[in-house]
Structure formats: structure tokens, C-alpha cells
Amino acid sequence: RFPAQDQKALSEFESTSQLARIGDVQGATKVLEGLEKRFPDMFVIALRRASLQLLMGDPKIALEITRKLISKHPSEPNVLCAAASAEAVAGDKAKALQIALRAVKIYPRLAEAHQALVEAYVANKKFSEASAAIKSALGQAPNAGLFLAQAVVLNAQGKRPEAIGILKEAANNPILLSDQAALFETFRKIEAFEEALQLVAAME
Secondary structure, rough: OOOOOOOOHHHHHHHHHHHHHHHHHHHHHHHHHHHHHOOOHHHHHHHHHHHHHHHHHHHHHHHHHHHHHHHHHOHHHHHHHHHHHHHHHHHHHHHHHHHHHHHHHHOOOOHHHHHHHHHHHHHHHOHHHHHHHHHHHHHHHHHHHHHHHHHHHHHHHHOOOHHHHHHHHOOOOHHHHHHHHHHHHHHHHOHHHHHHHHHHHHHH
């Protein structure tokens, strides 16, 4: 936690969530880098920066950050989820699945743990398991990320029209659309760039 007297630092940290939601990932990253210099022992700062590096398409940096974090905080739920995601994208895919399964086992009602598990299954081309994990998780711990993960799985299975349909449904859902960073990251993951541009145009 931030020192109680340092409300400015806390406000800066909280502002990074808002910056990410509106798509200003680079701005959020700059704020976090400044906070890390002032509070080097606060792992939540590094953890959020790792998540943003994944959003920016720079998973190697995220992998470096999360490997250091998991060695120091092996049972921290958010560290487990971030580490699994980074491994799935840029590291050891089998290790990603191992970490994600551990996260779900320890924290069965944590939506982010289920989301990390889905990502790990997809990375390991276990699409049936990924679909089953989504179905199970949406009944236990629904969130926007899990809903959007359906598009990633469908696209990986060659069901692109259905995947695009999921994203269009999300774009018309005020709750899901509130997390624009996650929505546009999903467009990027399935390389639906034209559809993303159409959504941006519709939002202007």
C-alpha cells in the first residue's frame, strides 16, 4: 500500500486504470514508471506495468517483470494471473497452463484466474478445454475479459464471423464497452483491425 500521507501517489496510481480504459496505455505506463522509481518495493506498480506492456504488444518486458514477481510472490493471485498471461504470449506455454491451473485452484472465484486459464489453453491449442473453461467461469465469476475471451477462442478455431459477432455485441454493451482497452486488445489479438477502425469511427 501507498503511505497514508501520500495521497498524490495513490491518485496517480489510480489514474492509470482510467488512462488504460480510455486507451491511453502509453500515458499510464509513464505514470507507473515514475511511481516505480519512488516506490521500488511496491509490487502492485510493477504488476500493473506488466499488464500494460501486454496491452501495448510488448510481452517480453511483461514476461521479464512477471518472472521476477512470481519468484518473490508465488501465491499472490494477481501475480499468478499476470505471469500466466505473459508466459502464454511470450514464454513457456506449458508453464503458462501450469501457473493458470494453480491460480484457479487457489482462487476459484477469481475471474482473472479463469481468464488466464482460458488464455493458457488457447496458447496450447486446447480449444475445447478453453471453451469449457469459459462456460464454467462465466457461471462463477463473470467479467468483461471472460466474455471477450470467447472471441479469441472462436477465432483460433477458425470461426471468425462468430468471433467478430462477439466483439460487436461487446461494443453495443455499455458495461463491456466501458473497458475500451480490453475490447481493442481483443480486436488486436484476432487481427480484426478493420472492424476496430469501424468501431472507433462509430464512437466519434
